[in-house]
Amino acid sequence: MAINFGSLSIVAARDDLLYTSDGRELIDLFNAHGTTWLGHRRREVHDALARQMDQVWITGGLPTPAVPAMRERVARFLPSGLTLASLASTGMEANEQALRVARVHTGRNGALGLAGAMHGKSLATATLGWDNGDGLALPGFQRIAAGPDVDEAVTLAAISAALRGGQVAALYIEPVHGTSFGWEASPAFYHAVRELATLHGVLLVYDEILTGCHRTGTAFRCQAHGVEPDILVFGKALGNGFPVAATAVRASLPLVPHMLLGSTYSNNALAASAVDATLECIEGLDAAALVAAIEAAVLRHLGWAASGDRPRLRGCGAMWVVRFDTPEQALACATSLLAAGVCVGLHGRQMRLLPALTIAPHRLEQACAQVALSVRANLGG
Ligand SMILES: Cc1ncc(COP(=O)(O)O)c(C=O)c1O
Known part of the structure; x- marks a missing residue:
């Protein structure tokens, strides 16, 4: 409706x-x-885009000054220990990127998410979270019951059981369920999730596409939880309305060609300049x-x-x-x-x-x- x-x-x-x-x-x-976190038509973002439009829009991965400048800015903004892997055009794509990183890194196929979370509308990302009633399923993908009506201990026990088989590459968390009644568990829950992921060699993905860029106060919600994710995904506010999202990965985790970082539009100069200008404005506030x-x-x-x-x-x-x-x-x-x-x-x-x-x-x-x-x-x- x-x-x-x-x-x-x-x-x-x-x-x-x-x-x-x-x-x-x-x-x-x-x-x-x-998305328009700094208001519509934010002057500085507009001007950065206009300048970039007069220079070069997209180069298909050929070097431009816009991308390293954006990378430096993102590096300053990220929690320590994380490094930008790639920009994507949508949050769903950035979450797919996280999945590829986790699958290649662990050599496993499965993924876990919490019911009610939102991670995107591609087949994989939609299967991980919020059930829109389409009956989607993927082998090795599981949604764990979670939310205000489920005891946290029950959710943790189910995560623990699902991880035991050694088939899971990534565990996705949306730190505040923006599409499911704003649910957030206790800090102890997220600490326990971190421990479980470490114990089972699973990469913990924090999907901060909505909560990132200070929406809840700290730059990222994982910082309020006191949790260090292996992969951090963020978007929406990141380009103040320009379609862009990002996947950041623990710096110690090697990025290899098999992870297929990027796609046709990733890291284009316009997106890079929108991100750089948006984060620069945020820095000034x-x-x-x-x-x-x-x-x-x-x-x-x-x-x-x-x-x-x-x-x-x-x-x-x-x-x-x-x-x-x-x-x-x-x-x-x-x-x-x-x-x-x-x-x-x-x-x-x-x-x-x-x-x-x-x-x-x-x-x-x-x-x-x-x-x-x-x-x-x-x-x-
Ligand atoms: C937490 C979260 N993750 C992922 C997505 C998907 O992002 P996009 O719509 O840019 O693909 C959304 C979109 O609402 C979201 O809120």
Whole structure:
């Protein structure tokens, strides 16, 4: 179910605002699935892309100055011990890349993911996480039951059992389930997962495509967990809307040609310049403080929905999910918000708030107040 825009379209965007064909302004809490992290049409990213467009767009892997400059910037941004393997065009592709690295490195075929996680929509990545009801299956791939309704110890025991056969190359973790009610386990869970992966010689992949680039405060959520993954995948915010994602690998892990790093569009000069400019802007901001202020504003208005036996709101930082009982309620809420001038994300019976890091505080206040009103009105009994 998608928000019905009718004959309306988005004709322009700037910073945290979308402009509609009927002349209205919408405060954007959707941000194209969390990509426009520094706001729409961020000037510095625009200028970097414009400069690069006047030089060279893509060289099919032939050297350009843009790529080493981007690599230096990414190296400074990554947690220590990780190194950029390759840029891809989408998160799904970067996760596929991680899988190839893990398979070649371990000589095993299998992969594990947690039910409800989102890793992409290719055959392999879709099989690893969130079940969209298409019955997809791949030999050696398993989804482990996890989430707010499953005891963490049960999930850990199932992971442990699945790893015992020695067939698994990679264990995928989405540190905050952005497509499944914002679920996050306790830090002890992630430490136990790390230990299990090490014990069984399995590469631990942290999919930070949504949580990366400070969305939850720290540059990456694994840092908040105190966990060192073997592979870190990130995207979305990385190009501030330019289609790009990245796979970073533990520096001690050898990258070999069999891992088939890259594809036609990977590491193109435009993507590299978008990443370089986006990370440069992030470096110039106090991202942790901005994220903390966003979290405080969301909780001021919606904190009531985060408590109780069945919390309606889950998340952290600049990543929040509101859960309704039915998709119809979620749709009604998102539609009423649209009429009130706020754009939110919608996924089944979940409504997702992914404000930009740079959202103007008064607009965040205004939008959160409106969201709180509409959520109360649409939650039903
Ligand atoms: C955590 C996570 N991983 C992977 C993906 C897939 O990325 P893409 O849509 O760029 O292929 C998404 C997309 O929503 C995501 O949220």
